[in-house]
Amino acid sequence: MLDNKQAHQSNVSVSLPNELSVLGEANFEGFRSQLTRVTSAFSEEKKAAIEQLLQQHSKQMIAAFSLSDFISHIATQYPVEFIECVDELCRQPEHQFLHYQQAFSDLLAATDTELELHANIRRFRHLCMLEIAWRDMLYQADIKESLLAVSELADVLITQTNDWLYAKACQRYGAPEPYISENGNGEVSPPEAQKLLILGMGKLGGRELNFSSDIDLIFVYPQAGETQHPRKPIEHSQFFTKLAQKLIAALHQTTIDGQAYRVDMRLRPLGDSGPLVVSMGAFEAYYLEQGREWERFAMQKARVLNSDSAAVCELQNIIRPFVYRKYLDFTTVESLRAMKQLISNELARRNLQNNIKLGRGGIREVEFYIQSLQMIHAGKVTECQTRSILSSFEMLQKHEFLHPEIAEELRSSYLFLRQVEHYLQAFNDEQTQTLPDDKIKQSRLCALLSEESVEAYMQTILQHTNRIHQHFSALIEDSNEAGASSEGDITAVTSSENGQGFEDLWQLDLDKEEIFVILHSALECADASEHARATENLTDLLLDFKHKSTKHRIGQRGHNTLNKLIPLVLQELIEFTEHAAEQKTAKGLEALSKAIFGILLTILGRTAYLDLLLENPAVRQRLYTLSATSTWVAEQIKRFPLLLDELLHPAYLQTDDDDIRQWRDDYQSELRLQMLRIEPEDIEGQMDSLRYFKLTQQLRIAAADISGTLPINKVSDKLSVLAEVILHHVIDLAWHQVCEKYGVLEGTSAQNKGLGVIAYGKLGGLELGYGSDLDIVFIHDIDLSLSTNGKKSISCSEFFVKLVQRVSHIFTVKTYLDELYEIDLRLRPSGNSGLLISHIDTYQQYQENEAWTWEHQALVRARYIYGNEELGNKFTKLRHQVLARPREQAVLRKEVADMREKMRTHLDKTNDYKIDLKQTSGGIADLEFLTQFWVLANTRTVPVLSKWTDNLRILDELAAHQVIDEELAQGLQKAYLYIRSQVHRHNLTNKDIVHSEEMSALMALVKRTFEQTFTG
Template identity: 40%
Template sequence: MLSQLIEKLPLLVQPGVTLNLEKSINTVQSLTHESERIQADLVRVLAGSDYVADQLGRKPQLFEDLLQNNDLYSVYGAGEYAQRLGQSLALVESEELLHSVLRKFRQREMVRIIWRDLTRATDMRGTTADLSALADASIDQALQWLYQDCCSKWGTPHAPAAEGASGKPQQLIVLGMGKLGAYELNLSSDIDLIFAYPEKGMTEGGRRVLANQDFFSRLGQKLIQALDNITADGFVFRTDMRLRPYGASGPLVCSFAAMEEYYQDQGRDWERYAMIKARVVGGDQQAGGDLLEMLRPFVYRKYIDFSAFDSLRSMKEMINKEVRRKGLHGNVKLGAGGIREVEFVAQAFQLIRGGRDPRLQQRELLNILPLLPETVGMPEQAVEDLTEAYTFLRNAEHVIQAVADRQTQELPVDEVGQARMAYSMGFENWSDFMLELDRQRGRVTEHFANVIAPAEEAAESDDLSSDWLLLWSNECDAAEGEAIFAEQGLDDPQQAWKAFSNLKSSRSVQVMQAVGHERLLAVLPQLMNEVAAVENAAETLERVLLLIQAIIRRSAYLVLLAENPDAMQQLVRLCSASAWFSETLAKQPVLLDELIDQRTLYAPPTKEELQSDLRQQLLRIPEEDEEQLMETLRYFKSAHALRVAASDITGVLPLMKVSDCLTWLAEAILEAVLEIAWRQLTEKHGVPQKTPGVPCDPDFIIVGYGKMGGIELSYGSDLDLVFIHDAEAGLYTEGKKPIANSVFFTRLGQKIIHILNTFTAGGQLYEVDMRLRPSGNSGLLVSSLKAFTDYQEKEAWTWEHQALVRARVITGSKALSQAFEQVRGNILSQSRELPDLTAEVVKMREKMRDHLGTSDKDKDAKFNLKQDRGGIVDIEFIVQFSVLAHAYQYDELIRFTDNIRIIDAMAATGVISADDAEILREGYKRYRAVGHRQVLQDRSTTIGSSELEDCRQDITRIWQSHLRVE
């Protein structure tokens, strides 16, 4: 039988290659009556694993047991390892027997796992998941047994007792790090563990009293012995504790407080890298979860942390030196293009962006890679290449380790080993295998270099760059500095030198740490080169250095710019065109991340995409965490406004589309804010009743007026809003803490304003103006639809009806929205006495002009785009007057709320001539375009009186003729 099996081995096509299978002869012969599949699989496994051959040769009953229970070809369910091991440990009464049972359990399961891996009964992820589950069960079951045993000797550890109460019992928490934490254990991996416990205290109820620290130290030592000691039955898992705080010199076990203090004060970059994969693998899961949440800020920074690249480069260079020193070029893990490089690519982006994108706060590498195209803009092909290569390399690693259950990733150098490996990997010969291995490693090396470029490449600089560094490091007086800037071609050397020297002498620079100063010098030359190339170089330098001043204490942002030359180029380009842009970035440097991916930077999303994106971001935040919800909304608004500005500045978007995008952004945010406020209030008070027994749905709307209603928002626009509900005032909410409907809706309005108006670290969402509600500031914050209707019909001034022309529902109840539109239509369609209407509109316009326009003494020199005669407000008043005067005849005039489409309707109905309509349209666009540019350059809406003079005269003529004003 053995000879027949050996004949089937393709390994023997090479002369002289033999396999020592003597220990498995009995097992092989017992398979005479078994299926051909099992015989063929046995050949493959025995060819690939001396460890399995040894186990089956010494314990034939083990193989029979695996076959009878169909364990070789079935998948274990969740918790099955723990259940099986728990049954085996149920009758264990001594540590010696505990050690023996653990090791025999491990031997059986390792035979099963290697069998399934080499025969491809499972894939690579199935193998790593099984190995990790085996380790989890071994750790936790051993810990439970040892904990009870230690408690019987020394008592149960407790937290300090509160006055009048006993302290809470405590357990050891075991954190699995590295591959164990990520469910990625390999066939012969050691396990990296960290031990912790919640609080200091003392044991209670034992023969001796110990401090919790002593108790858990002894328990930890026993657990390591149970797993790591080599006995006649071998070992369970080699256990490494060097990742704990202070490493091998630190205490074996730390309290939560000591852990937090260590990582906050002394945690190093490589420890952040390690902590990404940390997971509770034994002990109190809930307390362990609290510990990981406590340490999360250390791992994932709230800002975009490009300093991770430097840290990973340093780590990779250390590994490269070790590879060269030990000659590990054949190592599939540490060698060039190996497993570690794939891990670095994924974890670099986790460290950099994980704090802002919770999707990246995962442990398993193959869960992270598919997220990179969406989260960081990595090409889909790169992710496919890395995924395929990682799978291939991990399979090769398993084949290497299956041979002798030895912790190695080195390719075999002997002929037999090479033939065996090629066969186990599914190749005809070693040459074919190496060809594919080299191809896969080459792809990893290429993508690794694209993400984490060698530091020496990043540091290359030309002669001009060194000139800038000399200017920074040398002491120059103003004359010398200005002369250098003049030589470099800056348009205003005096202004440029002043900005440069102010930064150089600033307190922030003077107190910079060495690493921050190095990062600044890495950015400065390229930044100055980019600035010198734009037309308004001195002005741009002033703006860019304003940003540098803002980020200098958070030097990770400097690394971001150094690592992304394209982002630096975009920064200079956009700051050159817009002071608003530079000021926005200085206030929120976290937005620098938006400059990296030009695919999104110059492609503002549609309204539907905005709604979907915001919904997905908010879903990742606990509903009760209002602070984080508010910060997410603010970042979302700022990031998308920045994208719109980038497209605007570069001409990708025309003015009208800019306003559309900014209005859609506000609409998406208002929808989300209403949903958040409604949920928070209804959870506390229940849902208000529309009528007795009928809950509101929510029977509440947010109405936008002014620029919001007219779809004409600009950067920094406030929101003119009105809140309306449609529920009976005398009813109450249905909840544990019921309140009157009127109180509920008032609080709802207050909550919405609070979320929008409040200044946080991320700034303010929008400034909200509620003065257009019925009775203005003296009126109710939220009106019923009936009260709103009564006010508009009986009390509203003409200017309030003018404002209604641009009113539209932004979000809320569909039924109430329709009812509001009906009320709006009825009010605007009333027949009005034309002389009276004209007089009131003209009177209001003159009043505004007197209070807000250019003073008489400056009229010959200045022109206020909005308020002066022939300006924007004149156009708006012409439109509003036309609607109020003629909507009773033409309902087309009230169909839309934006000025351009109303002007179109005025021309279509004959209210105004086609020529005058064209003048109003084009004049309105010209004024808004100029005003828009003024805002981006941080300038007022007042320009020189000679500008746009033709436009002013035409609009003044139309005003006078249309309103019959002399």
């Protein structure tokens, strides 16, 4: 790098080749023409002075216009301002930036509107950057001074613009309440104005800003409160958010004068999903609870740009302990190694050979090297807590943490690359670190670096980058790196073990196209269009999950776990779908991936579940299997992540040969043990425990159903028994709570409550599904004249109504585990207009004298499931009497057919795209109406028909007593089981129902039988 700083105005330090001189002369003539137009109205004396400057400094101008399009453009945009300062530019080769503060302050003092503000910011910025570029290129100013000049200019523009906008905001909204802080000794600082505190990050924070860099900012305000407006005060959060938005617009917005800075706010807490401005308390809480390792690196350079104040000191005191720990721990070294590996992976993936920042041996490797040493040592040796890379070199060497020879090599190479970077960006004010392939820019770089050819400067750059990378590679040695590929082979991602090759997809900031390419090589599909579709779907899912995961506060431990888990999941999902015949399609992979990422998104804030999945490969495989087979199971786990615990001990893998009685005993014992852990007075805990029991048992049933260890004809039996056992326990809980408040009725006890429950519908017929509600009716046989014996005595009727209300509340109240079951009480006497519970005599009178035919149909499937034996016998006798009463066949046939037609009209959802297997003609409802009709029509002569509540055994009895022939009974049973299994599978998997020839034939049998029975 050249170090010529000759101050003679006629001399420049760069020798220009002919093609650049020609370009410079053409640009000079363009500038001269623009200057002539602008100064046409000037006095002759002033025109003469300008012409003299043109003649005197034309050589320097032509050289500047040759080397930088930016200089040429800005000079032409502001020709008068440029020509007025050109004399000083030629006489003062060294940077002159100490005047920025006062010069911009004077400019703002004469600024009245935001429109003027935007114009003045841009004009001031462009002209100052022109001066910096002029001195860099013509006189090759010291790069350290150049970086400082660019940083100082940014500081001045940001802070003074903030102050100007703050004053305007105070005029409109009122000033924020004064800030008063208290130190650790309890001393209170004097009140000071509450300002928007601006953290400069990255190179701005280190005062080493690039020529055309983005500025990374974080906004913080000291305390919550309200502005001091006499009529309409607003919250401090609103005030400072509005102020921050104005500041960003003033710097970032592109106007007729261009843009001052590209403002990047992504380093703020929670990134793009976080608030634009946070209070100091929220800022501290975030980094205390959730700050991640990469944020520690980012905060190493954080600098509060505002002038010193109590609030500024407090903010700096929050940052320092987050970044620097007093003692080195294992996680620090491990995180440094992981970040170093990420850098290496990104180099291999992107193959950035000509990028002097991100490429091999580039600027970033030096920065990481120095920041890593600081992270390790600066907690103890506070003098090493510097923001500037160059200052850090000095301090680390001073305290012998960096060998002098290594320090000198890295420092000189770093400064060389920063100089090249500075030149590249000054060519046209572009943020680039890529060596040019444009011949003009290559010629410029040759001239500025005093090299004879492109090959020569490329060789010089390569020497520096090789030296940097050698030291970088030796940093924090990792034995695992020995076999790592350095060639950037894109197929390497699929060949590594344990998902390591998929780390890049998750941890690197890759765009959609890069992710697509990697996944495309990892997936296998025979069909090309399927291959592309599968890749596209998985790419979109991963990007969406990445975006949404940034909105969750999971802390460093959670991020560490996630960084290990996601690569494993990606690899295993692909392997799973390749080996599962049903899933080896784009649609199958999409469905499974969507389900798994949905579950992962739900548990992001629960590190224990992330750890569970990470540490248990078998649990992950079970999760894939269940989710791939059943969307219902996947949705249940997504809604209730605690179900993941069930996958640790998969009892469903064992064949279940038990019967209903054994299931009931097992459920009762397990539920009793679970409820013993809950204090009797903890009502919420009891309700949550019941819900947890139901959810886990349902998951076990579904898993056994999916795996084939529980035959499908037993699934509904087991679900029905589960509901009954839970109902028993809920009634016991409700009884205890109501009796505690009102006392008990004479003749009742916890063992004999005088209460009975009748199950109708699917529960009555032992045909319950996974999402079924419970159709139940409550009855009792207690003397209505009695009252309770508690301090607050109530009548018998009131007692049972309150009991039923309490039972319903326990079942249906929403907790974080949702409701227990939905309860439907509409089949009680008189429906919704009737009492919640009826005396058995009232129930009997209603059934015998007032009930409609459809209510008697419903009674066919009614089953006594709770209560004392005596009350149960009364109900059984009553049910038989009602079902066996004499009925006129023609009237019964018409009433049943009319009700079926009304149901079909209102409930059948069959259309051109799907069929409603329950309500359509030939579906389950037709078959159920047939059995109900036959029971109502024949129980008087065939009493055994009232014994059963399920369709299959009713059909057996109908055939056995020749009400229908055996062949028809078997055909209807087969149809019923087949259609039910299809509905069941659809509910479990959400897959389209397949219309096979067998299904069509069976449904045709049901339809034909229905028509012959009711219209024949």
